[in-house]
Amino acid sequence: MLNAGNPRELVLASLPEAALLISAPGRVNLIGEHVDYNMGIVLPAAVDRRVWLAVKPLEAPILRITALDLEESVEINLNNLAARVDRKGKPLPLWSLYPSAVAWIFQSKGYTLSGLEACIASNLPMRAGLSSSAAIEVAFALAFQTLAGIEMERMHLAQLCQTAESSFIGVHCGLMDQFAVSHGVARHALFFDTRSLEWQPIPLPPDTVLVVADSGKKRELAKSAYNQRQQECQLAVQLLNRQNPAIHSLRDVEIDAFKKYEQFLPQPAAKRARHVIEEIERVQRSAIVLAEEDAVTFGQIMFAGHISLRDLYEVSCEELDFLVEMAAGLPGCLGAKLTGAGFGGCTVNLVRKPEAELFCEQMQAAYQSRFSVDLITHICRADRGAYVEKIEKAVH
Numbered sequence: 001m002l003n004a005g006n007p008r009e010l011v012l013a014s015l016p017e018a019a020l021l022i023s024a025p026g027r028v029n030l031i032g033e034h035v036d037y038n039m040g041i042v043l044p045a046a047v048d049r050r051v052w053l054a055v056k057p058l059e060a061p062i063l064r065i066t067a068l069d070l071e072e073s074v075e076i077n078l079n080n081l082a083a084r085v086d087r088k089g090k091p092l093p094l095w096s097l098y099p100s101a102v103a104w105i106f107q108s109k110g111y112t113l114s115g116l117e118a119c120i121a122s123n124l125p126m127r128a129g130l131s132s133s134a135a136i137e138v139a140f141a142l143a144f145q146t147l148a149g150i151e152m153e154r155m156h157l158a159q160l161c162q163t164a165e166s167s168f169i170g171v172h173c174g175l176m177d178q179f180a181v182s183h184g185v186a187r188h189a190l191f192f193d194t195r196s197l198e199w200q201p202i203p204l205p206p207d208t209v210l211v212v213a214d215s216g217k218k219r220e221l222a223k224s225a226y227n228q229r230q231q232e233c234q235l236a237v238q239l240l241n242r243q244n245p246a247i248h249s250l251r252d253v254e255i256d257a258f259k260k261y262e263q264f265l266p267q268p269a270a271k272r273a274r275h276v277i278e279e280i281e282r283v284q285r286s287a288i289v290l291a292e293e294d295a296v297t298f299g300q301i302m303f304a305g306h307i308s309l310r311d312l313y314e315v316s317c318e319e320l321d322f323l324v325e326m327a328a329g330l331p332g333c334l335g336a337k338l339t340g341a342g343f344g345g346c347t348v349n350l351v352r353k354p355e356a357e358l359f360c361e362q363m364q365a366a367y368q369s370r371f372s373v374d375l376i377t378h379i380c381r382a383d384r385g386a387y388v389e390k391i392e393k394a395v396h
């Protein structure tokens, strides 16, 4: 449930003694899906749906966190994080595992953390594939970093959060989400090479918006199926490496070489690998057409990305396919695809600004009549990444 009020005001009102106010965005991925754990290149954008965190330091070694949207509070002992229980020994609710994971990774890297009290509120849909977990991770990482006075590059902070998610939560994700949340640039997509860690902002087409359509389908299978896709890619790399020892990741394979080797791969590894190799090429082409302000071709690349996720990577579902097919026939829609891991969650649509409202209404009506479910749409713009505001206390 999202809280109706302004999340920034809510967290400040709930923790008036806060010393820090931190805000972290969600993200959409425009193209480059399931390639970040294959050393590929991705093109996400941070969006103006954000998590807000008010923080106050505590003397005691505890994390006292209230999730205002869920009306839940936890108290976690900083000296007993690995147990994943609250101070009374009760298993922690899922949302609170993310701050725990981040505190745990800081400690395991040798940093000493002191306690804190925090309130969270957000207008970012949770568990919908918009990286609410990465937003919470990065927000808490900034809180710990700032309170403990730790010097750290943004990229390193993103990597720490990624390790926290993989080692503590058990989702062996790539770096895209934590990167996008921590590096977002207003009005730009982020062209990010997950192998070299180089990146550059690319302006989004003028007069377009990013419409997020939330299918409402929760991504229950996401964790196991996601890890399984990774194993299939690893198998493909092992077998390709026998053909050519210079291949250490799917990034090392050009499409022409792949056509030669494909016969040596069993299914489904072969189609997974084909998706990854062609998707990396789609990201490269996207950067070129966006630089030429060719929004129409970019939209076509998004549609092609979705088809590949549906047929080769098999991470789509009936609801997401329906949303993309509907979108393709509506005026003003340039491109549409599922965004993030898939298995439910959201689509992202590149829509001409003047048509955006009507586009949302038509999508909602179609979805309602097909699935009898309310489709929630968000007209978003690309926004800045996570940041910290220090709150100056009034002197009495």
Ligand code: GLA
Pocket: 029, 032, 033, 034, 035, 036, 037, 173, 174, 175, 176, 177, 340, 341, 342
């Ligand atoms: C999730 C992961 C990312 C990435 C996407 C798929 O969002 O957290 O690292 O793999 O899925 O592109």
